[in-house]
Amino acid sequence: MKNKNYYPFDRNHYFYGKLLTVRDFEVEQRYNNNKRRLLNKLLQGTGVVAGLDVVQVDDQSISIESGMALDDYGREIVVQEPVLKRLRLIDGFEQVKDSSNIYLCMEYDETLTEPVHSIVSTPTDDSGGNQYNRITESYRFYLTDQPLAPDALLKYKLEKERKVIFQNQMLTIEQIVPRYVEQGKKLDITINISKKGTIEPVEVQYMMEAGHLKDELGNPNLEVLFQEKENKKEWGIEKKYVLSAEQVKKTLDRIRIPSASFSVKIGDETFTIDEDVLFNVQVIDRPIGVQLCEDFYSQDFSDMVSGNSQTALYLAKLHIITSGDMYIIETLEKMPFGQYVINNNLLQMMLEASATTSNQVDNNEYEFRKDTLWQELRNKEDDPKSWFATGVEDIDLGFDKTKNKRFFSHEIAHGLGNGPVAIVLAVEETKQYVENSGERVLIFGENSIFKSSQFDSDTPEYRMGALAYPDKGTFRIGLHLLEQGKQATMKVRWWAYKDAGEEQKDEGLWALKNIKISITPNTVTVAPREKVHLIANIEGTKNKECRWQVKENNGGTIDYNGVYEAPNAEGIYEIIAQSVKYPQKKASAYVVVKA
Numbered sequence: 001m002k003n004k005n006y007y008p009f010d011r012n013h014y015f016y017g018k019l020l021t022v023r024d025f026e027v028e029q030r031y032n033n034n035k036r037r038l039l040n041k042l043l044q045g046t047g048v049v050a051g052l053d054v055v056q057v058d059d060q061s062i063s064i065e066s067g068m069a070l071d072d073y074g075r076e077i078v079v080q081e082p083v084l085k086r087l088r089l090i091d092g093f094e095q096v097k098d099s100s101n102i103y104l105c106m107e108y109d110e111t112l113t114e115p116v117h118s119i120v121s122t123p124t125d126d127s128g129g130n131q132y133n134r135i136t137e138s139y140r141f142y143l144t145d146q147p148l149a150p151d152a153l154l155k156y157k158l159e160k161e162r163k164v165i166f167q168n169q170m171l172t173i174e175q176i177v178p179r180y181v182e183q184g185k186k187l188d189i190t191i192n193i194s195k196k197g198t199i200e201p202v203e204v205q206y207m208m209e210a211g212h213l214k215d216e217l218g219n220p221n222l223e224v225l226f227q228e229k230e231n232k233k234e235w236g237i238e239k240k241y242v243l244s245a246e247q248v249k250k251t252l253d254r255i256r257i258p259s260a261s262f263s264v265k266i267g268d269e270t271f272t273i274d275e276d277v278l279f280n281v282q283v284i285d286r287p288i289g290v291q292l293c294e295d296f297y298s299q300d301f302s303d304m305v306s307g308n309s310q311t312a313l314y315l316a317k318l319h320i321i322t323s324g325d326m327y328i329i330e331t332l333e334k335m336p337f338g339q340y341v342i343n344n345n346l347l348q349m350m351l352e353a354s355a356t357t358s359n360q361v362d363n364n365e366y367e368f369r370k371d372t373l374w375q376e377l378r379n380k381e382d383d384p385k386s387w388f389a390t391g392v393e394d395i396d397l398g399f400d401k402t403k404n405k406r407f408f409s410h411e412i413a414h415g416l417g418n419g420p421v422a423i424v425l426a427v428e429e430t431k432q433y434v435e436n437s438g439e440r441v442l443i444f445g446e447n448s449i450f451k452s453s454q455f456d457s458d459t460p461e462y463r464m465g466a467l468a469y470p471d472k473g474t475f476r477i478g479l480h481l482l483e484q485g486k487q488a489t490m491k492v493r494w495w496a497y498k499d500a501g502e503e504q505k506d507e508g509l510w511a512l513k514n515i516k517i518s519i520t521p522n523t524v525t526v527a528p529r530e531k532v533h534l535i536a537n538i539e540g541t542k543n544k545e546c547r548w549q550v551k552e553n554n555g556g557t558i559d560y561n562g563v564y565e566a567p568n569a570e571g572i573y574e575i576i577a578q579s580v581k582y583p584q585k586k587a588s589a590y591v592v593v594k595a
Contacts, residue, residue: 037074200267515540
């Protein structure tokens with residue numbers, strides 16, 4: 001039943017001798033479906049009820065897990081088993097493949113199944129005597145580059161006001177302002193800025209003017225200023241601003257963005273807006289939750305049940321890179337608009353957890369402790385502790401894996417800076433136990449101890465050691481095979497430990513949290529055999545040295561200075577920049593080779 005109307009609520013009146021026709025049975029089904037769906041919509045809401053997780057399988061495929069959802073008309077959508085989809089085979093791909101950001105949507109669908117012959121068909125019957133015995137409720141996946149409309153979410157109808165202040169093909173600026181604020185309380189304003197399709201630097205500047213809303217200095221005028229630090233082709237950023245309401249009662253305030261103050265610079269080009277942008281904020285003297293409840297129950301019932309034109313559920317947001325018929329999925333964000341249905345059991349757990357947290361520690365103090373955890377650990381000098389780092393190194397055994405052969409890794413930067421360190425090594429393998437197939441095992445020390453036992457190792461007998469270079473902050477792994485080997489590589493996991501008292505501020509492990517690495521440009525299109533210079537930007541450390549690597553075989557070459565030369569073959573190739581001093585820190589850029 002694809003009808004989206006709930007009325008009228010007519011049901012059959014049965015009596016002895018009543019002649020039942022198709023119309024009577026359809027009325028019976030429609031009555032029960034509409035009643036159930038109306039309750040779903042008004043009591044449960046719209047969104048994912050359970051499951052429907054979206055997982056990236058590889059560079060071109062995704063898997064939608066089994067689950068259930070309710071659409072905006074209260075219709076149940078059930079995915080009974082996981083669905084593996086190649087992105088290009090999903091409806092709408094050809095229309096949106098040139099858009100960098102696309103959305104995976106799901107909507108209710110139904111099909112006629114079980115074809116049968118109708119014994120009462122006539123020569124003028126368009127069905128040709130064929131009918132269908134069943135209606136199968138199903139679903140449909142499709143791709144779009146249009147985000148969810150603001151009025152599709154209840155919170156943007158009642159709780160917040162969301163407006164797009166500026167938008168063109170390269171930049172979108174969106175501002176979200178709560179509709180209510182309690183007197184004397186704070187008002188959080190969110191500004192989302194997203195860029196795509198250009199590497200030109202972006203600068204945004206405008207003023208927000210208010211009356212009874214002031215910043216921390218008591219100023220009703222707030223300046224918004226953003227300057228791009230890294231010239232990336234695509235990014236998104238969220239900025240927060242806080243205003244406080246004066247001690248006034250039931251006052252309607254306005255946040256105004258004067259068109260004369262608005263300026264956007266993209267490269268050398270400047271953009272403005274034609275009209276002022278206004279947000280209405282009501283300063284109230286009672287809890288916002290009470291006000292929202294009143295607004296909810298004051299809505300017109302026909303508006304509440306009529307739904308909106310957007311019945312799809314947005315399951316994921318994907319960023320893709322395309323070159324002709326080729327494409328790769330770069331990132332995947334699950335449930336970008338948070339369309340969930342929270343059942344009573346989950347809601348109860350959330351409320352209990354929230355009550356427990358507020359009883360243990362003040363909310364502001366809790367937020368502060370989360371943000372300063374690393375700082376606290378670093379400042380507690382009385383607590384004896386050690387800095388540590390870890391990683392994995394594949395030792396290449398090549399073709400000659402004979403007995404008594406020795407192998408050595410390249411020089412590995414552990415990231416703990418100069419000075420003495422302790423190195424712990426273990427060989428990692430996957431054991432194929434009958435009762436526990438595919439269990440990962442770490443072997444410390446000599447594996448000969450486990451020979452001829454139920455814990456026998458598949459790895460050839462070996463000895464292993466490490467050679468550390470304190471003055472360079474590096475080490476090397478040595479491996480001695482004591483018997484003939486079969487595998488081409490041995491995976492060695494390492495741990496490096498260092499006394500915290502010997503660590504300097506710029507070289508401590510705590511600094512890893514603040515170290516950032518990026519590549520400029522992060523996406524570029526070149527012709528075959530063309531060269532392009534990539535720049536690695538490393539922040540948070542004085543050591544700017546990095547290693548360059550092309551991930552794909554035959555994907556071109558890149559030298560020590562970051563000069564990449566494209567191969568003859570068209571395609572999309574990933575370039576990796578890795579910090580030499582902090583090898584855990586990496587960044588990727590993508591080169592589209594197109595003739």
